[in-house]
Amino acid sequence: xxxxxxxxxxxSFIDFFTSMVMISGIGVVLALFPLLNRxxxxxxxxxxxxxx
Amino acid sequence: MIEQVxxxxxxxxxxxxxxHLWWGNVVMIAIGCAMIYLAIAKGYEPLLLVGIGFSCxxxxxxxxxxxxxxxxxxxxxEGVQLLVVPPLIFFGVGxxxxxxxxIANPRLVxxxxxxxxxxxxxxxxxxxxxxxxxEAGAIGIIGGADGxxxxxxxxxxAPHLLPQISVAAYSYMALMPLIQPPVMxxxxxxxxxxxxxxxxxxxxxxxxxxxxxxxxxxxNLFFPPVAPLITMLxxxxxxxxxxxxxxxxxxxxxxxxxxxxxxxTVAIGSTMAADKxxxxxxxEIVVLGLVAFLFGTxxxxxxxxxxxxxxxxxxxxxxxxxxxxxxxxAARVSHNVALQYDKENFLIYHAMGPNLAGVFGTAxxxxxxxxxxxxx
Numbered sequence: 157x158x159x160x161x162x163x164x165x166x167x168s169f170i171d172f173f174t175s176m177v178m179i180s181g182i183g184v185v186l187a188l189f190p191l192l193n194r195x196x197x198x199x200x201x202x203x204x205x206x207x208x
Numbered sequence: 209m210i211e212q213v214x215x216x217x218x219x220x221x222x223x224x225x226x227x228h229l230w231w232g233n234v235v236m237i238a239i240g241c242a243m244i245y246l247a248i249a250k251g252y253e254p255l256l257l258v259g260i261g262f263s264c265x266x267x268x269x270x271x272x273x274x275x276x277x278x279x280x281x282x283x284x285x286e287g288v289q290l291l292v293v294p295p296l297i298f299f300g301v302g303x304x305x306x307x308x309x310x311i312a313n314p315r316l317v318x319x320x321x322x323x324x325x326x327x328x329x330x331x332x333x334x335x336x337x338x339x340x341x342x343e344a345g346a347i348g349i350i351g352g353a354d355g356x357x358x359x360x361x362x363x364x365x366a367p368h369l370l371p372q373i374s375v376a377a378y379s380y381m382a383l384m385p386l387i388q389p390p391v392m393x394x395x396x397x398x399x400x401x402x403x404x405x406x407x408x409x410x411x412x413x414x415x416x417x418x419x420x421x422x423x424x425x426x427x428n429l430f431f432p433p434v435a436p437l438i439t440m441l442x443x444x445x446x447x448x449x450x451x452x453x454x455x456x457x458x459x460x461x462x463x464x465x466x467x468x469x470x471x472x473t474v475a476i477g478s479t480m481a482a483d484k485x486x487x488x489x490x491x492e493i494v495v496l497g498l499v500a501f502l503f504g505t506x507x508x509x510x511x512x513x514x515x516x517x518x519x520x521x522x523x524x525x526x527x528x529x530x531x532x533x534x535x536x537x538a539a540r541v542s543h544n545v546a547l548q549y550d551k552e553n554f555l556i557y558h559a560m561g562p563n564l565a566g567v568f569g570t571a572x573x574x575x576x577x578x579x580x581x582x583x584x
Binding site for chain 1: 310
């Protein structure tokens, strides 16, 4: 990336929009989380009683 | 004989710090005192300002060995420079954070990136002022409002600017309740501020345990430059959520966090020597930091309004400014501004979603920046 105003503009443009895409991807992964509940269920009371 | 005595006294005086004191030291000592005053009398971030203020005072007393190699403050700074301290801060933060608001509202996660336009406005501004691209990147990351990430990026990109950037980052985080509301009100209508959010779904224990594991894998796969920070955040969070290692989670969230805060604050303050701090660069960095926060707040709110164009069920645009990563300050600001217009509109839980996403947004922006600048 050239150490000039052009480089700063390019870096900003690429970084901002790429991070929007990446974090949207994390959002998509989180949207799938409810499917985990079909695989298993955790007994929270039992976990709390067995704490260290 | 009198000449000999005077010569001896002169030599003795030269060995004291007093002989090397200059007006810059006096100014910085006054700044350190002001920080301690703000912490005690006004209650502004006392956990940070007391330590930073005191070590700022000591580092500007010439002759102090604490800031020299061999001194305790020097080794505290080594812990920051070697990137041992920032990941441990995130470890403690993870152990005290409930990510359920973020898991329950995945559509708000994008606000954690939308609110980071301020990083790039400050970066471009810094480049226009003559900083190098790496220095501009380090300055820009102040706009992410994430102290450990700002320190991490600055150590990688521009370690000589660490005192100014860390002080600016932590100071502006404390001032967010003053900085953000005018921008939020300028960009929203009273009707928009009164939008109520539907209650979020309940997040199960399984999801809360899966979250740190999944995110830990994603971050190490896709964003290795910032993996140390986010991995430790996730480890702390895993300790909190599994419910079987409560004593470890409590240690991480309390005692360890307290030790690390002490180390961090004396390290930051010890770098505030007058000859390095009282420069035009410092003034420019402080101004750019403010610009970053203002634009970040604005872009978050505008991002939320753009999101509303695609949603049937509108979100309150005040949530957008919470995408700045300062957890939980930015979320609290969104909640308090909403309350001013509707005393029964409690936004805090929803605002924590984009607020927590902002931590990842800053990390992702930082990782991409390091990759584009060729820094490992």
